[in-house]
Amino acid sequence: MKVFIVMMFLLPAAMNCYEGQAIASERKQSQTITKAGTQPSVRGSDKFFTGNVRIEPLFSAKGTDAPFGGAYVTFEPGARTFWHTHPTGQQLLVVSGVGRTGDQTGTLEEVRVGDVLWCPPGVKHWHGAAPATAMTHLALTGTLPDGKNVEWMEPVTDEQYNGKR
Amino acid sequence: MKVFIVMMFLLPAAMNCYEGQAIASERKQSQTITKAGTQPSVRGSDKFFTGNVRIEPLFSAKGTDAPFGGAYVTFEPGARTFWHTHPTGQQLLVVSGVGRTGDQTGTLEEVRVGDVLWCPPGVKHWHGAAPATAMTHLALTGTLPDGKNVEWMEPVTDEQYNGKR
Numbered sequence: 001m002k003v004f005i006v007m008m009f010l011l012p013a014a015m016n017c018y019e020g021q022a023i024a025s026e027r028k029q030s031q032t033i034t035k036a037g038t039q040p041s042v043r044g045s046d047k048f049f050t051g052n053v054r055i056e057p058l059f060s061a062k063g064t065d066a067p068f069g070g071a072y073v074t075f076e077p078g079a080r081t082f083w084h085t086h087p088t089g090q091q092l093l094v095v096s097g098v099g100r101t102g103d104q105t106g107t108l109e110e111v112r113v114g115d116v117l118w119c120p121p122g123v124k125h126w127h128g129a130a131p132a133t134a135m136t137h138l139a140l141t142g143t144l145p146d147g148k149n150v151e152w153m154e155p156v157t158d159e160q161y162n163g164k165r
Numbered sequence: 166m167k168v169f170i171v172m173m174f175l176l177p178a179a180m181n182c183y184e185g186q187a188i189a190s191e192r193k194q195s196q197t198i199t200k201a202g203t204q205p206s207v208r209g210s211d212k213f214f215t216g217n218v219r220i221e222p223l224f225s226a227k228g229t230d231a232p233f234g235g236a237y238v239t240f241e242p243g244a245r246t247f248w249h250t251h252p253t254g255q256q257l258l259v260v261s262g263v264g265r266t267g268d269q270t271g272t273l274e275e276v277r278v279g280d281v282l283w284c285p286p287g288v289k290h291w292h293g294a295a296p297a298t299a300m301t302h303l304a305l306t307g308t309l310p311d312g313k314n315v316e317w318m319e320p321v322t323d324e325q326y327n328g329k330r
Contacts (some may be wrong), residue, residue: 028285032268036259036279058281065253065286066232088230093223093303094201095260098216106196113202118222121230125196125322138258141263162219 021036044073048152051079051128053110061143069143074136075099080128080161083153086122088142092117092127099135100161108163111135126156177187199224209238216244216293226308234308239301242262245293245326248318250286253307257292264300265326266273266292273328276300291321 022026044053067088070096092101094115101117102108104124111127113119119125121142129135143149151163182228209218221237237260242276245265257266259280266282269289277291278284284290286307294300308314 006183029288030272030287031264031266031268031274031290032283033274033276034281034283036277048247056318059283060257062254066233066283066305068231070256070258070281070305089227091231091235092225093211093235100194101198103196107195109196109198111198112201116199116235118199118231118330120194120196120198123196138303140231140233140235142281153254 010086015107044079048082048084049075049141050082050155052076053079053081053128061147063145063158067143067145068140069149070138071142072136073139074134075127075129076131076134077132078161080156081126082155083124083126085124085151085153086119086147087121087144087151088119089123090119090142091140092119093140095151096131097140098133099128099137100130102156102160108160111137124127124153126160127154128161131162134137151154177276181246181254189227193303195248209244213247213249214240214244215320217241219245221264223303226312226314229232232273232308233305234302235305237301237323238304240276240292240294241295242297243326247320248289248291249282250289250316250318251306252309252316254285254286254288255307256286256305257284258303258305261305263295263301264293264302265295266290267321267325274310274324277279289318291325293321293326296327 039057042055042057044055054069054074056072061069061099094111094113096113099111101110101111102125127137141149174263180273207220209220209221219239223235223237226232226234259276260276264276265273266276267290306314
């Protein structure tokens, strides 16, 4: 996810390129469109994910106006995040496949296309694919003014992933 | 969109039902999952939209932690919003089809699956389907503490929709 955070900082620069420097001073007067295929996917680091994970950055947080970044994250079967918290919370929208999520209360929930997940600030959680099927979610992650949006912790064990506390 | 705003206020109540009142006092200690199929679609009002528009509410803004609401919006061919602004901006992610968008600078842009659109605070814009194809986008709309997230204006004329200024 460190790579992901770096991408979030690079994104505004990329968007400036798209707009063209000539109109940079007018950017607050017009929309910005970032076309599909212009932002490379990033492999999820094995420091923060178990298994194969692909991150597709979409947009970065924009100060106090829109203090959240967005990315599609695809987990191959069995893949999942490490345990982590978000300082101002995270919304997840499942957009394909079937996955699993758990939190600090010991829950283990199946999530499917169309499910909407809210993780409040500071709640320790994890999310990923089901054992035999991939899962993609849109992650909308609250971002502090200093750019911080996640605190990474230890891996989710196979026992935790399979629902044994 | 007035209906949409009403839904955004009803959503927290619906989520309380999902969690169950018994754990309401603990809600900040655990995740909340809103299952697909539990939040009815809403028809876009003809006071704010031209043509057939369907809104699928996903989640409401959550104070200063996550001050934005989310909904899928589907526009049938030729359908579009009226002109409007957002007090703290709006992110749009095109998730299916081909559409059009314009802003106060007189632009007319085609948008396709995977395109990401950012409308800054106060910029007058519109968005909708292409003339012959439907378009669905995820709308992530910044919301003020008082719940306000949009200021509606006049309809987009056929001339504006077709790119004649």
